[in-house]
Amino acid sequence: MTFSADYLLDRIRLKRRLRIWQGIGILAICAALLALAARFDVFGHGDHIARLWVEGIIRDDVARDEMIAELKRDPKVKAVIVRINSPGGSVVGGEALYRNLRDLANEKPVVAVMGEVAASAGYMTALAADYIVAREGTITGSIGVLMQSANVKGLMEKIGVKPVIIKSAPLKAAPNPMEDLTPQSRKATEAVILDMFDMFQSMVMERRNLSKAEVSRLADGRIYTGRQAKNARLIDETGSEAAALAWLKREKKVPSTLEVIDAIYGEEDLWAGAQSAIAKSFFDKTLISKGLSLDGLISVWQPELK
Template sequence: MTFSSDWLLDRIRLKRRLRIWQGIGILALCGVVLALAARFDMLSHGDHIARLWVEGIISDDVERDDLIAELARDDQVKAVIVRINSPGGTVVGGEALYKNLRALAAKKPVVAVMGEVAASAAYMTALASDHIVAREGTLTGSIGVLMQSANVKELMDKIGVKPVVIKSSPLKATPNPMEDLTPEAEKVTQNVIMDMYQMFLAMVVERRGLAIDKAKTLADGRIFTGRQAKTVGLIDDIGNEATAIRWLVEQKKLAKDLEIFDALYGEESFWQETQSRIFGSFFDKTLIPEGLRLDGLVSVWHP
């Protein structure tokens, strides 16, 4: 039996493709095994300190809420270190983190460790902890609430476009870029903002033990370095995660040899994390800036 050269080449190509797909299958299987191993290891290790990451723009997150509740229930978690590196986010996101972390702190020690930035809703998050640690160069503070809009009415007039807005009452859908902001609408919007600002201010007064007049002075939207924040009483200590651990050992009598494990979302898998890092990063950096996707009242700092 004879074989043509083309037939032999096709067989070689098929074998190569088969090896490639076999390799991909093996890598995929290894990934699943590693993810499952990490998950079961997380469930099986003994007493430890959990590290919870709060990074990027803060928004309402049900999975994160469930994770914090799980940390509160887990008797093997002896304390939680909250690593914060965020300019803030939505008021609701910060409020949810604050309340959930306060519930967690009622059961076990919680320490916040700030990174490069921990401002606005991120500072609100830190307020929920028993002890706040920051670097000297950390940017924090920016205590306040805002709502932004743009008036493009004149621009549209110049290009010959006349917007038509039909609504049930004068204050519906205000502020609106398509029409001038009336004094009444501005007053109502300002009242909404100040209501949430008072909530934020009350958190600062309660958690930092400040007099209301001093708290108002500090809560005018300004930012602070970690050094400045320590001086005025917005944080407790200058340092890093080791500083937080030392405080837990000295003040909360935790064992010195407790290991620290990152707390991941309960159902987060290897593949979900990989996809999030690859595709989420792509969209965040190239298509839609994260800040533009925020809805509602925001508590965020950006230069």
């Protein structure tokens, strides 16, 4: 039985593709096993510095909270570096991170290292640290709280849709896109926003040792570069993770010989664990940005898109 040259070439190509996919499968399994090993410390790490990543939109996260509590309990963790690269997120998410990291800092040194962006709830997270380091070009600040809505009542009328709203009291479900914002509703909503803003400002005053007047001047919602934040005393130093390690050695007597190990949390499957363990930045940084969808009060900086 003879085969044509084209048929033989197709068979060779098919076998080559199969070998490639077999290799990828083997690598994925190995990476997953390494991720599990790192997560459950099967290699028996000795004393070390833990690196906790806070990236993307900050939300309330039970798995992250449990990891912070685990870092606090683990006697082998001698210090924690919090790497922040986030435009912010929900107020509750930022508050939870702040409170849990402050609880951790009562037991072990915590230093924050800001990446490209650490604004709004991202900056709130950094406030929990004993020391804050940022790059000169880091975008930070944006101290404030907001609630976003829209009034589509006119649009609904143009397309022939008339909303029917029945509620127990005038302030129920306010603001509502289907009805005009009344002065009473605006006042009640502003009271909520200002209450959370007061909480945020209190954190800045306490952690950065600034007066209320100084914080009021800085907390007008604007963003700052790392250099500007340093001059405004919103951060302690401009630099990299090396600066954080130097501070830990200098001020907290943490040995410079200790290994820095990533703290992995919230992995739902083996492949997710593999991604975080061996190629976190490659897999997470895609060309298509993830949409921002948050309920409730948010503390987030995002460039205006028109």
